[in-house]
Amino acid sequence: MREIRQIPSGSSLPDTQWQPPYYDAAPPPDPSQEDTWDVVRKIWRRKWLVMGITFGFIVAGAGTAMVMTPRYSAEVRVLIGLPDPNVANIEAVLRTILPNSETTQSEAYVISSREVARKVAYRLALDKSPEFNPALQPKEGWWHAVSPSRLLKELVALIAPKRNDSAAVPTADSAPMTEEQRLEEHIEAALLNRIEVTPLNRSHVLGISAESQEPVTAARIANTFADVYIEQQLMRKQRATDRANAWLQTRIGELQQTAHESDRAVEQYRRENGLYETKSDTVIAQQMGTLNADLVAAENAKADAQVRLAQATPRLNNPGDVDSLPSVLQSPLIATLRGQQAELERQAAELSSTYTSKHPKVRDIRAQIKDNTSKIKEEIERIVRGLRHEAKMADDRYTRITARMEQLKRQMGQSNDMTVKLRELEREAQANRTMLQTLMQRSKETVDQREIQTSNAEIISYATVPRNPSFPPVTLILVMATLVGAGTGILLALLLENLDRTFRTAEEVEEYTGLPSLALVPIVRGRSKAPGHVVKKPYSTFTGSLRMLNARLSLANENSAAPGGVMMFTSALPGEGKTRISSSFAQLMATEGQRVILLDLDWKRPNLHRMFNQPPGAGLADLLNGDITPEQAVYHDPASGAHVMFAGNVGRFPGYVAWIERLRMLLYTLSRHYDLIVLDTSPALLAPEVLHLARLVDRTVLVVKWASTPRRAVSSEIRNLYSVGGRIAGVVLSQVNPRRYRKYGYDDAGYLNPRHLVHTAG
Structure with a gap:
C-alpha cells in the first residue's frame, strides 16, 4: 500500500506547494500465480452458472436420446482354429487354420466382407425391410432433417471411417449400375455399418455383434452372419478339395503315360546298346570278372610251364640230370620202362655169369636192354617236347586272355558311358513311377477325406433376442452431456471471472x-x-x-x-x-x-x-x-x-x-x-x-x-x-x-x- 500524506485536522486549506507522489495503477494479478484454491473459488462463485449449463446439457442430451431411433444389438460368438479330423494317417490336403492373432483378425475381416453381407441380405430378404430399403420407408417431414438423431447420424457418418471395398466401386469400364444393383449395394453397405466383428480379449473367439431397430432382426442378422461364414468356409474347403482331386486325376493320367514312355525308353536303350544285365550286374562286367580269373590262371600256368621247361632244357645233354626231372619222375611209362630195364639188367647179369658175351641169350638180353634204353630216352624226349608244347600253349593262352581283357576294357569304358545315360533314364522312370504311385494314393485319400470334411470354425454361442436397446447409449450420452456441460460451464465461469475487470x-x-x-x-x-x-x-x-x-x-x-x-x-x-x-x-x-x-x-x-x-x-x-x-x-x-x-x-x-x-x-x-x-x-x-x-x-x-x-x-x-x-x-x-x-x-x-x-x- 502506498503511503498517503494526510493534512492535520483543524488546518484551513491544503498546502498548495505539496507535490503528490507518482501514481501508476498496479498491474492485474498474473493468472499463473493463482493457486488451485483460487480456481476452485472462482468456479464456486459461478456454481449456479455451471450447474445451469450442466443441467441444460443434460436436458439436451436426454432429449436427443429420446428422439433418436433405438437400435438393438445381438452378439454371436464363433471359435476358429478347430483341427480337421484325420481319419487316415496322411498329411492334410488343405492346411488347417493356425490359431494366432493375425489369423483371427483376418477371419474377422472375412466375416465383415461384402460377399458374406450379400448372402445374409439375400437369406433374410432385407430388401423387403423398411429399415434397409429406403423406398419402403415413410416420407419424413422437414422437422426430421433438423432432428438431433439425424444430425448425430450425419456427424457419426462424417467421423466414422468408411469401408474401402473395391466391389462396391464401379470401374470406368463397367456398365452403369441398375436400380436393383444400387439397392443391393445400399443394403450391403447399411448391413456392414451395423455389424461389428471383434476378437474377444486374447482368445480365438470372434464376437459378431449386429444392430437393428428390431431386437429379433438384430439376433437374426448376427446368427445368419455366423451361419453363412461357417457354410462359406466349409464350401471353400470342399471346392479346394474338388480342385485338388481334379488336378490329381489329370496329373495321374499324365504321369501314367509318362511312366510308360519312360520304361519303354529304358528297354529300347538297353537293346540298342547291348546293356544286358543279370540279376546283379551287366554281361560285360561278369565277363570281365571271369576273364580276370582266367588271366590269373593262365599267367600262373605259363609261369609253371616256363619253369619246368627251363629246368628240363639244360639237362637234355646230361642223361643223369634228366632222370631227376619231376615230369620224368612222375611219368608212369618211364617208371615201367625203368622197372623193365632193371629186370633185364638183372637177367643179363645172371646170364653173364653163366654164358659168354657171344651167347645168344646174352646177346638177346643185351639187345632188349638197349631197346628199353632207347624207349626211355624217347619217352624223356617226348616229355621234354611236351613241356615245350605246354609252355607254348600256356603262353598262347595268356596272350589270348590278355588281348581279350584289353578288348573288354575298351567295351567296359563304352558301356560305362552308356550306363550313365541308362541310369538317368532309369531314375526318371523310377521317379515317374513313384510320383504316379504317390498321386494315386493321395487321390484315394482325398476322396475319402472329402466325405468327412468339416469347418475350422464352430458357433459356441448363438445370439439371443435382446431385451433392451443398445443404441442410443442413454447412460453414456447423459454422462458425456454432464461432463461436457460441466466443462463448458467451468470454462465459461473461469472466462467470466478472468474477464471481470471490476472490484470484488x-x-x-x-x-x-x-x-x-x-x-x-x-x-x-x-x-x-x-x-x-x-x-x-x-x-x-x-x-x-x-x-x-x-x-x-x-x-x-x-x-x-x-x-x-x-x-x-x-x-x-x-x-x-x-x-x-x-x-x-x-x-x-x-x-x-x-x-x-x-x-x-x-x-x-x-x-x-x-x-x-x-x-x-x-x-x-x-x-x-x-x-x-x-x-x-x-x-x-x-x-x-x-x-x-x-x-x-x-x-x-x-x-x-x-x-x-x-x-x-x-x-x-x-x-x-x-x-x-x-x-x-x-x-x-x-x-x-x-x-x-x-x-x-x-x-x-x-x-x-x-x-x-x-x-x-x-x-x-x-x-x-x-x-x-x-x-x-x-x-x-x-x-x-x-x-x-x-x-x-x-x-x-x-x-x-x-x-x-x-x-x-x-
Missing part, C-alpha cells in the same frame, strides 16, 4: 490501486432507502459499514480522534452511490455529536435534496452567486442534526476561477464553525471541477461501486486526482451484495453480517 474484494482494491480499502458499504433496498436510515437503524449493516469508515479515517488521522476538516466524496462514474454514502456519513457523524455540514457540489446531477425529501430550492449555487445569505442556504436535518446545503440553482455560474475562489473562502469560513465539512461532488471523469475541489479539501474518499466500476476508470480517476495534488484517503466499495460478497471475501466479510454486527454492538 478489499484485497483487490488495495492490490490494484495501492490505496487502503476504507469500508464495504452494503446495498440498501426497499424501505431502507428512506432518509435517516443511520438514525432509525443504528445497528444495521449499512450503518456499521459507515462506522468502519469513520474508524479507519480516524485512525489514519494522527492528530485527532475524529476525521475532521474538509472531506470530499467522489466517484469515477455516475450511479456508484456516493450521494447516499456521503449523506449517511454526515448524518452518522452528526448523531455522534459532531458539528457537520454537507455540501451538494454534484452540479451535473444534483440529487441530495431527494435524499432528505426536500423540494429543489435555493442552495449553494445561489449562495456563491450572492443571491441568498448563508442562513437561507443551510438546511437543518431534524433527525440527525446535520446541516445541509443543497445544490440550488445550478443554471448560472460565474467562471471557474471566480466560483472556485468563492468556494475556497466559503470552506474557510465553514471550517471555523463546523467540525466536519462533507462535500458530495460530481463523478471525477465527467466534471473537471472535481480536480479543483481536490486541491481544496483535506482528504478525498473515492467511492467505487462493487462489481460494476471498471478498474481502468478507477485508476484513471486516481491518476487525475494525484496529478493535481489531491490527497486520497482511500476507497469505499459501495452497493455490496453481502450474500454474493461472501463468495469473494473471507477475512473482511464478517461485519457485513447483520447478526455479527448486532452481537458486536451488544
